[in-house]
Amino acid sequence: AAARAFNIVVLPGDGVGPEVALAAQRVLTCIGDIYGHRFDFTEHLIGGAAIDAVGESLPEETKAACIASDAVLLGAVGGPKWDGAPVRPEQGLLAIRKAMGLYANLRPLQVSPVLAHRSPLKKEIVEGVDLIVFRELTSGVYFGERTRTETSASDLCVYTVEEIERVARAAFQAAEQRRGKVTSVDKANVMETSRLWREVVTRIHAEEYPQITLEHALVDSMAMHLIRKPRDYDVILTENMFGDILSDEISVLGGSIGLLPSASLGANGPGLFEPIHGSAPDIAGQDLANPVGMVLSAAMMLRHSFQLEDEADSIEAAVAAVLASGAVTADLGGALGTVSATRAIVDAIRAIH
Numbered sequence: 036a037a038a039r040a041f042n043i044v045v046l047p048g049d050g051v052g053p054e055v056a057l058a059a060q061r062v063l064t065c066i067g068d069i070y071g072h073r074f075d076f077t078e079h080l081i082g083g084a085a086i087d088a089v090g091e092s093l094p095e096e097t098k099a100a101c102i103a104s105d106a107v108l109l110g111a112v113g114g115p116k117w118d119g120a121p122v123r124p125e126q127g128l129l130a131i132r133k134a135m136g137l138y139a140n141l142r143p144l145q146v147s148p149v150l151a152h153r154s155p156l157k158k159e160i161v162e163g164v165d166l167i168v169f170r171e172l173t174s175g176v177y178f179g180e181r182t183r184t185e186t187s188a189s190d191l192c193v194y195t196v197e198e199i200e201r202v203a204r205a206a207f208q209a210a211e212q213r214r215g216k217v218t219s220v221d222k223a224n225v226m227e228t229s230r231l232w233r234e235v236v237t238r239i240h241a242e243e244y245p246q247i248t249l250e251h252a253l254v255d256s257m258a259m260h261l262i263r264k265p266r267d268y269d270v271i272l273t274e275n276m277f278g279d280i281l282s283d284e285i286s287v288l289g290g291s292i293g294l295l296p297s298a299s300l301g302a303n304g305p306g307l308f309e310p311i312h313g314s315a316p317d318i319a320g321q322d323l324a325n326p327v328g329m330v331l332s333a334a335m336m337l338r339h340s341f342q343l344e345d346e347a348d349s350i351e352a353a354v355a356a357v358l359a360s361g362a363v364t365a366d367l368g369g370a371l372g373t374v375s376a377t378r379a380i381v382d383a384i385r386a387i388h
């Protein structure tokens with residue numbers, strides 16, 4: 036592919052965020068050297084770091100830089116230091132997702148043989164799992180009107196046809212590149228928003244993606260099937276709150292939370308890429324954080340925002356080789372720190388080329 040230049044905003048955030056964000060930059064710089072691309076990184080404030088510096092969790096200047104970028108890499112936000120503070124670090128995260136119009140949150144999970152024995156589930160159940168969750172991220176009950184009186188409270192769940200259509204299309208398109216199956220999760224036996232969800236997904240499937248296999252599942256039985264037969268799933272499509280809950284359930288199948296990446300994508304603008312873990316205050320600043328979740332998030336950025344498939348494949352192959360070799364951090368029972376684990380990934384990328 037032709038050499039290109041990319042303007043990447045890095046939001047290191049709090050706790051282990053800066054440590055893993057640096058790891059991703061090192062890996063991307065190596066990819067840039069090999070393939071002849073230029074990755075320009077510009078750091079901006081978010082979360083607790085921004086609260087300490089300027090008194091708000093998402094400064095205007097950060098928001099503008101993200102919107103003007105080619106893509107955003109985020110470490111993590113939050114920590115006990117800001118518990119009970121009037122402004123919370125996590126508000127910055129919700130605000131940037133909304134400001135960038137990131138309506139689809141993607142969380143892939145692959146369980147290789149070397150990781151399967153670290154799972155709390157039996158190796159025979161999880162080995163070979165290869166799925167991706169598409170969670171709607173900017174609507175539903177998390178964004179509906181809230182009320183509170185002395186004796187009652189309410190949270191309103193609203194979905195429009197258009198909000199369902201766009202995330203459904205993203206999931207069907209992903210299934211075309213994978214094993215060709217979408218499982219749409221709802222609660223259509225009870226909720227009206229779920230009945231609309233099921234109708235719209237069924238129509239988009241029939242009109243635009245008839246070659247994909249579509250199945251519908253109720254969220255409660257899905258929670259059960261995910262731990263009994265996780266290998267049955269390819270693309271899982273769901274609304275905001277169900278996706279929040281199911282993706283945490285799925286995250287434990289594979290061994291360590293430090294391994295898992297995510298991508299949040301909007302219509303045409305830049306995407307945001309972050310590991311699924313938080314700021315891990317218990318291990319922050321000690322060179323203990325596993326950089327893999329952040330590094331694989333950078334690979335998702337190359338694939339989804341920049342269409343650099345070979346480059347993304349290189350990172351993923353290098354990570355797989357390093358995990359298989361046992362050159363891993365303490366959360367996986369290894370002896371490496373963040374810096375040396377990152378170096379092992381960089382060396383593995385060079386070894387492939």
Ligand code: NAI
Pocket residue numbers: 051055110111112113114115125128292293294309311312313314315316317318323324325326328366
């Ligand atoms: P957490 O994900 O930060 O940590 C949970 C456990 O996993 C801890 O024992 C931690 O040491 C470990 N862990 C996390 N990332 C790791 C890594 N890369 N390598 C090795 N071990 C790792 O979740 P927790 O403790 O519930 O939240 C801590 C803070 O992070 C809170 O303030 C929370 O609000 C915030 N948070 C932020 C998120 C984000 O920025 N997207 C997501 C989740 C939580």
Ligand code: MG
Pocket residue numbers: 279280283
């Ligand atoms: Mg969650």
